[in-house]
Amino acid sequence: MVKENLLIVENRIEEACKRRGRDRSEVTLIAVSKTKPADMIREAYQSGIRDFGENKVQEICDKYEQLPDDIRWHMIGHLQRNKVKQVIDKAVLIHSVDSVRLAEQIEEEAAKKGICVDILLEVNVADEESKFGFRLEETEQAIRDISVFPHISIKGLMTIAPFVENSEQNRPVFKELNQFYVDMQRKNIDNVNMNMLSMGMTGDYEIAIEEGATLVRVGTGIFGTRYKIGENEV
Template identity: 85%
Template structure:
């Protein structure tokens, strides 16, 4: 199942790139493996996938120890400040930096380990109450403050668009963030290398690619629905 699903996702990525006149090499597929067993991850790995995304620190750390060391783990879920020290030396990229306080914690823990941590700022473009992230109006100010941290590197932006039945409804979200991203690139802020735009999930990654995403986070489209025990997700 995983291999067939991956083939379809890759074809859709290629088609979206073709429609947008983009080089498919500009788009990285992050296979969201939250709640999935190692055997399914190994199946995707055997098909050439090396970028995997996890929502929870504990799960990322366990899989980091268990699976191949050339896997690039992405922290894509909400990150609590008290768990930063567990993940900063394991994740190649933290997509979900959603507050100045979290960035300060990453700086503090990275300094202790003499690391430089690559991050994306999570932007709540649609300003949904249920989502984390900076408001678009506050993001430039946050970028300029975090850019001063010597052990943190801002690599770009991330957003989680609203859940919609028709992916076209999210086009304005992706377009708006891309416009802001391009604007930030043009300002050449020191210690900010604005070259990653993480947007689009299983339901809307094709639209996100058409609007400039460089990273798409696809879980159910590759692995199917999440495993559950009773009513509780695991």
């Protein structure tokens, strides 16, 4: 099932790239493996997937020990400050930095380990009360505040779009974040390498790709079972 689903997802990614004249290599597929057993992850791995996303620190820690060491683990869920030290040397990218205080904690723990941690800032584009993330109007200042931390490298932005019946309804959200992302690229802020835009999940990843996503987070579309983060399927 996983192999067959991946073929469908891959085809849709390629078609979305073609519609916008983008090269397929510009988009990384992250298989959201939260709550999934190691056997299902291995099936995706055997089909060529190397990027996997998890919502919980404990799941990354457990699976990190069980599965091949060339897997790239992405922390995509809300990260509590008291869990930072457990995950910063296991995740290749933390998508969900939603406050300067969290970034300060990452800086502190990264300094202790002598590493530099790649992060994305989570932006609550639609300004939903149920969501974490910076409001769009706060994000540039947050980028500037966090960019001074020597053990953190800002790689880009992430958003979780609203749960909608028609994925087209999220196009304005993705378009707005992409416009802001491009604006931040042009500002050339020191210690900010703005080249990753993580947006789009199972219900709307094709729209996200058309609007500039470089990372898409797909769970249900690959693993088949419906799980939710709040109101949002991955």
